[in-house]
Amino acid sequence: MIREQRAEDAVAVRRVIVEAFGPEEGEKVADLAQALTASPNHRLGLVAEQDDQVVGHVQLSRSWVDAPARLVEVLVLSPLSALPGYQGKGIGRQLVARAIEEAGKAGAPMLFLEGSPAYYSRLGFEPGRGHGFTPPSVRIPDAAFQVVLLPGHEPWMTGALVYNEVFWAYDAVGLR
Numbered sequence: 001m002i003r004e005q006r007a008e009d010a011v012a013v014r015r016v017i018v019e020a021f022g023p024e025e026g027e028k029v030a031d032l033a034q035a036l037t038a039s040p041n042h043r044l045g046l047v048a049e050q051d052d053q054v055v056g057h058v059q060l061s062r063s064w065v066d067a068p069a070r071l072v073e074v075l076v077l078s079p080l081s082a083l084p085g086y087q088g089k090g091i092g093r094q095l096v097a098r099a100i101e102e103a104g105k106a107g108a109p110m111l112f113l114e115g116s117p118a119y120y121s122r123l124g125f126e127p128g129r130g131h132g133f134t135p136p137s138v139r140i141p142d143a144a145f146q147v148v149l150l151p152g153h154e155p156w157m158t159g160a161l162v163y164n165e166v167f168w169a170y171d172a173v174g175l176r
Contacts, residue, residue, distance in 0.1 A: 002098045005045030005057070012054035013047065020081035029079050032170045036061045041164040043075060044102055048082070048091045056082040058095040060103060065110065065133065067159040075103045076163065077113040096123045100148055109152035112161055117143045124148050132158030139174025
């Protein structure tokens with residue numbers, strides 16, 4: 001079952017992230033997720049539950065595209081995680097599908113992420129540069145910089161993705 005994250009899920013979400021990313025990297029990613037949740041740029045957190053246990057998590061936060069006409073508010077999917085024993089069972093796919101659906105319902109014109117093209121291309125993501133976007137950092141490999149265009153997208157909406165300040169404060173830019 002996929003549902004919106006609640007405040008009482010914080011400990012379980014942290015555990016999922018730490019276990020999914022490993023102890024050292026997981027603590028950093030969990031700190032980022034917690035800071036994003038506390039930020040005014042937080043838009044949505046989703047959890048996957050099985051047998052009344054949180055086994056997966058995904059988060060959407062606000063950022064912008066610096067388009068020629070004006071800044072365009074967009075969403076960034078980060079992080080995505082599932083407990084190791086539940087990986088490879090479709091939980092991540094379900095979380096991403098629901099996140100894309102919710103981003104479209106919220107009126108976001110685009111949803112960006114940094115991640116494996118082998119994984120995310122199967123879920124509808126495409127290279128960002130191919131649609132006229134540039135990554136917010138030179139540390140993001142072109143193949144990892146990906147986007148899904150949503151119904152609110154218009155052709156003039158191109159330019160550099162500008163991450164919200166939490167990504168910079170936690171130096172959570174570029175594949176690690």
